[in-house]
Amino acid sequence: MNQQTRIDIRHSTCPHDCPSACALDVEVIDGRTIGRVRGSKRQTYTAGVVCAKVARYAERIHHPDRLLHPMRRVGPKGAGKFARIGWDEALGEIAEKFLQAEREFGSQSVWPYYYAGTMGLVMRDGLNRLTHVKKYSRFYSTICANVARVGFANGTGKIAGVDPREMALSDLIVIWGTNPVNTQVNVMTHAARARKERGAKIAAVDIYDNETMKQADVKIILRPGTDGAFACGVMHVLFRDGHADRAYMAKYTDCPDELEAHLKARTPEWASQICGVPVAEIEAFAKLVGETKRTFFRLGYGFTRSRNGATQMHAASCIPAVTGAWQYEGGGAFFNNAALWRFDESIIEGHDAIDHATRLLDQSQIGRILVGDREALGDGPPVKAMLIQNTNPMTVAPEQDLVRQGFARADLFVAVHEQFMTETAQMADIVLPATMFMEHDDLYYGGGHQHISVGPKLIDPPGECRSNHEVLQALARRLGAIHPGFEMTPRELIDATLKKSGHGDIAALEADIWRDLQPDFRTSHYLDGFAHKDGKFHFKADWVHPPFGRVMGNPERMPSLPDHWAVTEDVDQQHPFRLATSPARSFLNTSFNETPSSQAMEGAPSVMIHPLDAAPIGIADGDLVTLGNDRGQTSLIARLFEGVRRGVLIAESIHPNRAHPGGRGINSLTGADTVAPIGGAAFHDNKVWMRKSIG
Ligand code: SF4
Numbered sequence: 265m266n267q268q269t270r271i272d273i274r275h276s277t278c279p280h281d282c283p284s285a286c287a288l289d290v291e292v293i294d295g296r297t298i299g300r301v302r303g304s305k306r307q308t309y310t311a312g313v314v315c316a317k318v319a320r321y322a323e324r325i326h327h328p329d330r331l332l333h334p335m336r337r338v339g340p341k342g343a344g345k346f347a348r349i350g351w352d353e354a355l356g357e358i359a360e361k362f363l364q365a366e367r368e369f370g371s372q373s374v375w376p377y378y379y380a381g382t383m384g385l386v387m388r389d390g391l392n393r394l395t396h397v398k399k400y401s402r403f404y405s406t407i408c409a410n411v412a413r414v415g416f417a418n419g420t421g422k423i424a425g426v427d428p429r430e431m432a433l434s435d436l437i438v439i440w441g442t443n444p445v446n447t448q449v450n451v452m453t454h455a456a457r458a459r460k461e462r463g464a465k466i467a468a469v470d471i472y473d474n475e476t477m478k479q480a481d482v483k484i485i486l487r488p489g490t491d492g493a494f495a496c497g498v499m500h501v502l503f504r505d506g507h508a509d510r511a512y513m514a515k516y517t518d519c520p521d522e523l524e525a526h527l528k529a530r531t532p533e534w535a536s537q538i539c540g541v542p543v544a545e546i547e548a549f550a551k552l553v554g555e556t557k558r559t560f561f562r563l564g565y566g567f568t569r570s571r572n573g574a575t576q577m578h579a580a581s582c583i584p585a586v587t588g589a590w591q592y593e594g595g596g597a598f599f600n601n602a603a604l605w606r607f608d609e610s611i612i613e614g615h616d617a618i619d620h621a622t623r624l625l626d627q628s629q630i631g632r633i634l635v636g637d638r639e640a641l642g643d644g645p646p647v648k649a650m651l652i653q654n655t656n657p658m659t660v661a662p663e664q665d666l667v668r669q670g671f672a673r674a675d676l677f678v679a680v681h682e683q684f685m686t687e688t689a690q691m692a693d694i695v696l697p698a699t700m701f702m703e704h705d706d707l708y709y710g711g712g713h714q715h716i717s718v719g720p721k722l723i724d725p726p727g728e729c730r731s732n733h734e735v736l737q738a739l740a741r742r743l744g745a746i747h748p749g750f751e752m753t754p755r756e757l758i759d760a761t762l763k764k765s766g767h768g769d770i771a772a773l774e775a776d777i778w779r780d781l782q783p784d785f786r787t788s789h790y791l792d793g794f795a796h797k798d799g800k801f802h803f804k805a806d807w808v809h810p811p812f813g814r815v816m817g818n819p820e821r822m823p824s825l826p827d828h829w830a831v832t833e834d835v836d837q838q839h840p841f842r843l844a845t846s847p848a849r850s851f852l853n854t855s856f857n858e859t860p861s862s863q864a865m866e867g868a869p870s871v872m873i874h875p876l877d878a879a880p881i882g883i884a885d886g887d888l889v890t891l892g893n894d895r896g897q898t899s900l901i902a903r904l905f906e907g908v909r910r911g912v913l914i915a916e917s918i919h920p921n922r923a924h925p926g927g928r929g930i931n932s933l934t935g936a937d938t939v940a941p942i943g944g945a946a947f948h949d950n951k952v953w954m955r956k957s958i959g
Contacts, residue, residue: 269293275304275777277719278318279387279701280852281380281408283565283600283712284450286310286318287778290702296724298322298702307778309429309713315449316861317850323859324700329684331697332727341672344690351728351738354679354694358651359742361677361693365648366398372623373648374400377630379407381654381683381855384706384719385612385761386754387732391653393614394736397745401647404624406943407661409600410813412441412568414942415577416599417812418805419585421795425598426560426590427782428713432457433594434560436552438467440580441491442564445475446849446916448712451562452479458594465556467549469494470566471844471948472872472914473907484549487909488844488948489570489832490539495579496826497535498550500527502586507554509588516790517585518800526825538828540909554587558594569844569948571939572829578805579826585801590789603795604781605709605716608764611749612757624814628936628945631663634670649677651739653698653732656854658687659921662934662945665896681735684858687921697729704731705754707761717778718758718770733757813942822940833935833951839893841877841913844948845930848916857920869898869919869930872905873954874912881956888925888957891915893950896932899925899957913952925957 271291278286287307291299301321305312334354339345365373378391431454444451458464467482477483502508503524513520532546567577589595623642632640661667671691680692689695703725709716740750759770793799807819850862885904921929934947
């Protein structure tokens with residue numbers, strides 16, 4: 265008689281680099297296998313919805329191409345030839361190479377490198393503990409949200425806003441600089457609820473007619489890098505037409521009169537010239553926002569991908585302070601809730617061992633660093649050895665030609681701890697197999713909401729996979745790195761971190777399953793004052809003294825009042841197009857590049873081109889085209905599309921380099937020059953030429 269397999273439904277949290285950090289109900293079939301993954305209905309932000317990528321996670325976690333054993337390179341770098349070795353041998357070799365680099369070039373010649381392939385604090389940030397204890401070169405994170413974060417915080421005083429679930433209580437939801445249908449599906453859940461239950465309108469502001477915009481009632485398509493101009497044109501109308509809430513501004517903002525005077529010259533006509541949006545659309549949008557008290561501004565990560573992104577985010581965030589929308593339920597703004605988690609990561613990251621004299625190397629400038637650029641190296645020693653966890657810089661980092669050149673160096677030792685044979689792992693000397701989130705314990709927060717949760721180990725890993733923490737423990741022993749954090753289990757690290765952060769202990773959080781840290785209405789809406797010392801929302805930004813981060817890139821040149829800051833990479837005769845590398849729906853950076861359903865959904869790498877731009881150079885839909893600039897070139901399929909402004913190209917990303925004919929990926933075109941005021945990478949801010957590929 266057949267015995268029916270018992271399926272347990274266990275709780276977890278999605279660890280991927282996505283603001284939703286969805287609460288998951290996972291079918292656990294046995295100690296090694298999962299079934300369907302669903303969004304938890306009980307967690308009110310997730311509200312039962314997850315993206316298709318994670319709903320079919322069994323396809324990823326049980327993928328036949330998972331790395332299962334440590335391996336050593338046996339062919340030339342990048343040739344993809346590896347031989348299986350044991351863990352002892354692999355770890356011994358890594359330790360020996362690190363100690364050798366330290367002896368010959370000093371400890372700063374070792375650069376541990378990681379990022380957000382998992383957002384769990386223990387597995388993501390633990391590598392910093394090894395860095396700090398060993399005085400290796402420190403890692404300065406710039407590739408994601410610095411630019412947008414500092415822009416938002418300059419207005420409100422901190423990174424926190426209205427409860428994102430309040431979108432369901434809004435009359436107008438402005439989704440600006442984000443494409444949540446592709447990147448944060450839960451935003452649409454709450455916005456759709458407002459539309460269904462209240463007749464709310466959804467307005468989308470972005471640089472192309474993306475999947476979110478297709479569902480919107482109001483569509484604003486900007487030229488990339490011109491959000492500041494659009495915001496100023498809108499605020500000009502708000503003041504001009506009596507929609508500015510002067511009583512609110514007098515009480516809650518720093519310099520409304522100065523702002524009004526400044527905006528006199530920022531007319532819709534001025535804005536239209538810059539952003540490409542017709543004057544009538546700017547006027548209509550301003551009227552709608554001005555007349556709708558409960559307007560919720562969901563401001564996204566797109567702002568962070570421009571050289572002027574901080575000023576643009578700040579300008580957009582000024583609009584609800586002009587209308588006073590912050591006062592109303594369902595009104596105000598939200599970007600991210602980093603200020604609510606208050607995690608003290610000192611044990612995970614070994615803060616007590618930080619030596620501030622060791623250099624900080626800019627994550628985004630890995631190409632320049634590996635090829636020996638003196639400025640990028642801070643005039644210090646070359647990088648001779650690396651351990652890489654949770655990231656794939658050979659595909660995701662800007663200035664790919666330099667990155668590739670750097671990783672090809674014969675004198676650079678690289679160990680990569682990964683789940684799949686990524687393009688970075690292919691360049692490694694030693695490859696180590698890594699666990700996935702359901703195979704280890706970790707602690708999570710939601711960037712796009714306010715819950716914290718423990719994601720427990722649900723199943724055993726396949727083969728010989730080990731967690732990041734286990735690898736660090738084993739390496740620390742071999743490297744003589746002593747710290748209490750290396751002696752603790754992940755659960756002990758979670759427990760200690762929660763206690764230090766004032767969040768109780770692990771048992772209490774596991775009993776709650778997740779904890780909702782959203783403060784009360786008055787606090788979330790800043791009705792007792794904004795988070796600056798003077799309690800005001802700042803229309804006048806202080807870029808030279810940002811609230812966090814390392815000052816970089818001439819912030820004294822940034823306009824303090826909202827404006828169009830013309831520092832984006834301007835097109836010229838040789839490079840007449842602007843390229844943005846917006847996120848694809850079925851990939852998450854390069855996670856999910858390996859799953860067949862994501863590959864099938866995304867197809868070959870392609871670029872959206874306005875038909876009127878394609879015609880003069882003889883490009884038809886489906887043609888192979890090459891894009892290029894001083895940094896490199898890449899080839900992809902032309903998709904003729906009227907939903908972009910003339911002169912703008914959109915390549916939804918990130919496909920593996922090898923998926924592009926010629927093997928050069930989209931980040932061959934993107935730049936790593938420092939974005940003010942605290943660093944960043946301007947992935948949507950590239951001038952390029954385009955030609956039809958022959959043959
Ligand atoms: S929407 Fe984001 S957080 Fe939610 S399951 Fe998908 S990738 Fe994970």
